[in-house]
Amino acid sequence: MTRRDHYYNKAKQEGYRTRAAYKLLQIDETADLFSGGETVVDLGAAPGGWLQVAAERVGDAGTVVGVDFQRIREFEEDELAADPRIETIRGDMTDERTRERLRDAVGEGGADVVVSDLAPNMTGEYSLDHARSVHLARQAFETALELLAPGGDLVVKVFEGRDLDDLKTDIDEEFEYVRIVSPEASRDSSSEVYLVAKGRLTAPVEVGDRLTVEITDTGREGDGIAKVDGYTLFVPEAEKGETVEVVVDDVKPRFGFAERVDD
Structure with a gap:
């Protein structure tokens, strides 16, 4: 057959x-x-x-x-x-x-x-x-x-x-x-x-974007959390209350990751 x-x-x-x-x-x-x-x-x-x-x-x-x-x-x-x-x-x-x-x-x-x-x-x-x-x-x-x-x-x-x-x-x-x-x-x-x-993907950011963000919270793993038009960015080595410059390196549908840039 x-x-x-x-x-x-x-x-x-x-x-x-x-x-x-x-x-x-x-x-x-x-x-x-x-x-x-x-x-x-x-x-x-x-x-x-x-x-x-x-x-x-x-x-x-x-x-x-x-x-x-x-x-x-x-x-x-x-x-x-x-x-x-x-x-x-x-x-x-x-x-x-x-x-x-x-x-x-x-x-x-x-x-x-x-x-x-x-x-x-x-x-x-x-x-x-x-x-x-x-x-x-x-x-x-x-x-x-x-x-x-x-x-x-x-x-x-x-x-x-x-x-x-x-x-x-x-x-x-x-x-x-x-x-x-x-x-x-x-x-x-x-x-x-x-x-x-x-x-x-419906994120307001793209991989490679360079942004200045305010860290408004801390995630479970200790990463800083920033919001961009309601979208969540996790920023390692950033603490609540800081304003930092970051580069987006990964984008998911509901959240993304960014590396802190210290010039």
Whole structure:
């Protein structure tokens, strides 16, 4: 039995709408996207296999929102994801009206995970198909930047090719790190890979910034704590009450580290 037949039959037996559901399951196993209770946005969600997986993984406390230009058929009682946690939106994710509906569905807290299994209509011309896949991935990336909460994660599909590294570099600038994942459930003949970006960065500082900060508190490890527009910077060898000059050397979604500079 071929891998394609295996996952196709497995999906039928286990109640998933598409064999692609196993790609997200395998990506989650590799990248720890879901732990329960997350708000998840699925871009290009039809026919709904990834929605099913996301709903299972986030549990009763989570929310899953799917958007697609095509209609996403409502889930029946005998399907795994027959649950009101799933909300679907029919529309183009690049359209402002659709984005507004997405923002309303996600809420002020933002999304914890944005996933996209979008693929272009195939022409058979590899370079063109690759370029179109990169274009779709960039659209998903831009939408994710608008929706993700600090520390949120992104998964986008893209075909391998010459523009992959540039796309990965651009995404990497907005997250703690990015890795390339190739799920076993992808077809043998497919050139698709998934860029998995972890830890959306929304800090008001960047690595290399030189700042003058006031140390307002002390952390558990004894580092000084400074605030920059509400963002926490840990500064070793600095004491509460000092005003010091620092250089930022590491940035996380919710806090960063800076070295004291004594000229």
